[in-house]
Amino acid sequence: MLLQRRQTRQIQRSKAKPAEEADLLELPAEQRPVVTHKQLQELRKELNGLVGAWHHRTNQPHGTIHNELRRVCGGPLTAQATAGQLQARIKKIQEWATRVS
Numbered sequence: 001m002l003l004q005r006r007q008t009r010q011i012q013r014s015k016a017k018p019a020e021e022a023d024l025l026e027l028p029a030e031q032r033p034v035v036t037h038k039q040l041q042e043l044r045k046e047l048n049g050l051v052g053a054w055h056h057r058t059n060q061p062h063g064t065i066h067n068e069l070r071r072v073c074g075g076p077l078t079a080q081a082t083a084g085q086l087q088a089r090i091k092k093i094q095e096w097a098t099r100v101s
Contacts, residue, residue, distance in 0.1 A: 035083040043086040044078055050093045057100070069093060 051065045058065075066078060073092055075085035 047086055047090050054093055
């Protein structure tokens with residue numbers, strides 16, 4: 001029963017992709033925007049900096065914060081996340097920060 005609930009939640013999260021990212025995936029590969037390794041690295045660095053700041057503010061472990069972002073925004077680990085997924089996580093943690101302020 002628990003496994004069935006979890007699978008249902010995972011399916012719902014995978015269907016709830018951001019509209020922009022879903023639209024980009026429907027485009028042929030040659031029409032999709034190219035994201036360089038350096039751009040992904042910068043997004044990861046920005047996300048990790050925000051997670052570090054949130055850690056200092058809440059005293060939550062970094063891993064817990066990253067896992068909560070993944071739960072809320074969906075997607076794989078940060079190292080495998082797309083630019084769109086990283087941007088969604090950055091936006092979400094910025095929303096958290098403005099709500100608490």
